Amino acid sequence: MKIAVLPGDGIGPEIVAEAVKVLNVLDLPFEMESALVGGAAFDAHGHPLPDATLQLAKDADAVLFGAVGDWKYDTLDRPLRPEQAILGLRKNLGLFANFRPAICYEQLVDASSLKPELVAGLDILIIRELTGDIYFGQPRGRRTAVDGHFPGADEAFDTMRYSRPEIERIAHVAFQAARKRDKRVTSVDKANVLETFQFWKDIVTEVGKEYPDVALDHMYVDNAAMQLVKAPKKFDVIVTGNMFGDILSDAAAMLTGSIGMLPSASLNAKNQGLYEPSHGSAPDIAGKGVANPLATILSAAMMLRFSLQQAAAADRIESAVQSVLAQGLRTADIYSAGTVKVGTREMGDAVVAAITKTTKG
Ligand code: IPM
Ligand code: MG
Numbered sequence: 001m002k003i004a005v006l007p008g009d010g011i012g013p014e015i016v017a018e019a020v021k022v023l024n025v026l027d028l029p030f031e032m033e034s035a036l037v038g039g040a041a042f043d044a045h046g047h048p049l050p051d052a053t054l055q056l057a058k059d060a061d062a063v064l065f066g067a068v069g070d071w072k073y074d075t076l077d078r079p080l081r082p083e084q085a086i087l088g089l090r091k092n093l094g095l096f097a098n099f100r101p102a103i104c105y106e107q108l109v110d111a112s113s114l115k116p117e118l119v120a121g122l123d124i125l126i127i128r129e130l131t132g133d134i135y136f137g138q139p140r141g142r143r144t145a146v147d148g149h150f151p152g153a154d155e156a157f158d159t160m161r162y163s164r165p166e167i168e169r170i171a172h173v174a175f176q177a178a179r180k181r182d183k184r185v186t187s188v189d190k191a192n193v194l195e196t197f198q199f200w201k202d203i204v205t206e207v208g209k210e211y212p213d214v215a216l217d218h219m220y221v222d223n224a225a226m227q228l229v230k231a232p233k234k235f236d237v238i239v240t241g242n243m244f245g246d247i248l249s250d251a252a253a254m255l256t257g258s259i260g261m262l263p264s265a266s267l268n269a270k271n272q273g274l275y276e277p278s279h280g281s282a283p284d285i286a287g288k289g290v291a292n293p294l295a296t297i298l299s300a301a302m303m304l305r306f307s308l309q310q311a312a313a314a315d316r317i318e319s320a321v322q323s324v325l326a327q328g329l330r331t332a333d334i335y336s337a338g339t340v341k342v343g344t345r346e347m348g349d350a351v352v353a354a355i356t357k358t359t360k361g
Contacts, residue, residue, distance in 0.1 A: 001028065001029060001030050001031065001061055001062075001308050001310075002030075002031045002033075002059065002060040002061050002062075003023075003030055003031065003032045003033075003060055003061065003062050003063070003064055003303070004032075004033060004034075004035065004056045004057045004059075004060035004062070004063045004064070005020060005032050005033065005034040005035075005063075005064050006034070006035055006036075006037040006053065006057070006063060006064070006065045006066065007034065007037075007040075007066040008037050008038040008039075008040060008065065008066040008067050008068040008082070008085070008281060009038045009039040009040055009066075009067060009068050009069055009070050009082055009281045009283070009286075010067055010068075010069065010070060010280070010281025010282050010283045010286040011066070011067065011281060011282045011285060011286050011291035011344075012038070012066025012067040012068070012281055013066060014286070014287070014289065014291055014293070014344050014345075015066055015067075015277065015291055015292075015293040015295070015296040015344065016064060016065075016066040016296055017348070018293035018296065018297060018344060018345065018347065018348030018351075019064060019293065019296040019297045019299065019300040019348075020032065020064070021348050021349075021352055022297050022300060022317060022320075022348065022351050022352055022355065023300055025352050025355050025356060026310075026313050026316070026317075026355070028310060028313060032064075033056060033060075035050075035052060035053040035056050035057075036050070036053060037049060037053050037065070037068060037085045037086075037089075038067075038068025038069065038082035038083075038085045038086075038281075039068060039069065039070050039072070039073050039082040041053060041085065042073065042076075042080060042082065046080075047080065048068070048080060048081065048082050048083075048084050048085035048088075049084065049085040049088040049089065053085075054088065054089070054092055057089055057092075057093060057274070058092070058093060060272075061272060061307055061308060062272065062273050062274070062275060062303045062307040062308060063089070063093075063273070063274040063275065064275055064276075064296075064299070064300060064303060065086070065089075065274050065275065065276035066276065066277075066281075066296065067276070067277065067279065067280050067281035067282070068082040068083060068085050068086055068281055069081075069082045069083055069280055069281045069283075070082065070281060070283045071283060078139070082281075086276075087135065087136075089274060090130050090131055090266060090274070091131055091136065093268055093272060093274065094131065094268040094269065095130055095131065095266035095267060095268050095272075095273065095274050096129060096130050096131045096132075096166070096169060096170060096267075096268065096269075097127065097129070097130065097169075097170060097173045097266065097267045097268075098127065098128040098129070098130040098245065098264060098265070098266045098267075099125065099126075099127060099177070099264060099265045099266075099267070099302070099306075100125070100126040100127075100128060100245070100249040100252070100253075100262065100264045100278055101123070101124070101125045101126075101262070101263070101264075102122060102123075102124050102125075102126065102232075102249075102252040102253060102255055102256050102262065103122065103123050103124075103256060104119040104120065104121065104122035104123075104255060104256045104257065105256070105257070105261070105322065105325055106120070106121075107322075107325040107326060107328075108256065108257035108258070108261065108325065108334055109257075110257075110336050111257030111258060111330075111333075111334045111336060112254070112255055112256065112257045113254055114229065114232075114255055118231070118232065118233070118255075119232065119233075119255050119256070119257075121233065122232055122233055122255055122256065124232060124233075124235045124236065124237070124238065124252065125177060125181065125236070125237045125238070126237075126238045126240070126245060126248060126249045126252055127170065127173060127174045127177060127237060127238065127239045127240075127245075128240060128241075128242060128244075128245025128246065128249060129162075129166065129167075129170040129239075129240070129241050129242050129245065130242055130245075130266055131166070131242075132161070132162050132163070132166045132241070132242060133160060133161070133162060133196075133241045133242035133243050134158050134159070134160040134161075134242070134243050135242045135243060136242075137158050137159035137160055137161050138158070138159045139156075139157075139158045160194065160196045160243075161196060162196050162199060162200055162241065164199075164203060167199070167200055167203040167204065167207075168203060168207055169269075170239060171187075171203065171204045171207035171208070171239065172207060173239075174187075174204075174237055174239035175207065175208065175210070175211040175214050175216075177237055178211075178214045178236060178237040179211070179213065179214060181236055181237060182236040182237075183213060183214045183215060183236070184214065184215045184216075184217075184235075184236035184237065185208070185214055185215070185216050185217075185236070185237045185238075185239055186216075186217050186218070186219050186224070186235055186236075186237070186238050186239070187200070187201065187204040187216065187217070187218050187219070187238075187239050187240065188218075188219050188220070188221050188224045188238055188239070188240035188241075188244055188248065189201045189218060189219075189220065189221065189240070189241075189244075190220055190221050190222075190244070191218070191220070192220055196241075197241070200241065201218055204216070204218075204239065205218075221240070221244045221247075221248070224238070224240075224244075224248060225247070225248060225251060228248060228251050228252055228255070229251065229255075232252070232255050249262075249264075249278060250278070253278055253279070257334050258292060258333040258334045259278060259279040259295070259333075260277070260279060260291070260292030260294060260295055260331065260333040260334065261292065261294050261295055261298070261334065262277065262278035262279065262295050262298075263275070263276075263277060263278065263295050263296070263298035263299035263301070263302050264276055264277065264278045264299060264302070265299070265302040265303070265306050267306060267307075271306060271307055272307060273302075273303065273306050273307040275299040275300065275302055275303040275307075276296075276299055277295030277296045277299055278295060279295060289343040289344045289345060290331060290332050290343055290344060291331065291344050292331040292332075292333050292334065292344070292347065293331075293344050293347050293348050294321055294331075294347065294351075297317060297321060297348070297351055298317070298318065298321060300317065301313075301314040301315075301317035301318050301321075302314070304317070316355055316358060317351070317355065319354075319358070320351045320352075320354035320355045320358070321351060321354075323354040324347065324350040324351055324354055327340075327350065328340050329342050329346070329347060329350050330342065331343070331344065331347055
């Protein structure tokens with residue numbers, strides 16, 4: 001089981017170190033190799049996704065990814081910005097299906113910004129298409145590093161596009177995922193305004209006919225944003241495009257108490273996957289040892305389940321996380337009165353201890 005470990009920038013290295021620690025106590029034959037990515041790779045090699053890093057990721061069964069980005073790279077030409085590394089990995093590995101589960105752990109009900117009764121028992125799954133949409137359309141107009149302007153330009157645009165096969169394959173992923181859950185899919189679009197999303201809606205409807213056991217409904221993205229904070233438990237599986245999925249998954253993350261709890265998996269057609277926390281590099285708290293490593297640790301569990309066929313080991317990690325939460329341990333982002341505040345490393349150690357305990361006992 002070959003794992004490419006790409007910690008990246010900001011809090012990336014701290015949280016990935018904890019996930020690696022957790023993987024190492026499982027006593028499974030992993031081959032882990034690390035490489036630089038994002039701003040860290042730009043600083044060392046002049047490119048956010050060096051060929052060697054991309055090759056390592058391609059040759060691996062799975063990629064464990066931290067986060068990329070820092071304000072200090074904002075003036076770079078776009079192809080050199082840290083974010084291009086994750087976009088490049090998604091595109092080059094064909095990681096079109098992004099799973100972003102939003103689960104509210106019982107112990108964190110009070111950490112959510114919503115009323116406890118709205119989020120208690122929440123378990124929804126956002127499936128975001130990840131290699132199409134406006135993210136990979138044609139950009140026009142480019143700000144140059146030299147003067148921070150768009151020289152000679154009086155407009156800038158990005159094209160939004162989706163092809164039929166791109167929509168069909170993500171729709172199949174969503175219907176199949178729903179079959180293993182509550183058998184309901186909500187397809188989120190903006191068909192009232194955008195042709196791209198009328199096309200999306202038509203094709204999802206067509207594919208849905210192959211899944212008569214799954215209930216399909218459609219929702220405009222603005223309404224979906226509202227419903228997510230009004231009655232989030234009404235959703236089961238949400239399937240949507242790259243851009244809407246980016247936005248809605250951040251909103252959904254907060255329902256769970258903290259975006260620091262949310263893992264994600266990005267899969268290609270061969271089940272090769274990239275696993276990363278849903279949050280970003282948080283440069284403001286980098287190096288302080290306060291970041292929540294649980295989203296990354298839970299991403300490692302998803303990796304074991306989806307790409308490495310180690311469901312039992314994934315269960316062990318997930319129960320260990322439940323158990324440290326039950327012990328009352330909290331990083332700053334999920335801390336509330338009456339719980340015990342811990343740092344990044346202590347949280348990782350506690351998960352390791354919970355796993356070792358179940359092994360022994
Ligand atoms: C995410 C992030 C990325 C995205 C950025 C870092 C390119 O926000 O994974 O949600 O927009 O997809
Ligand atoms: Mg995002």
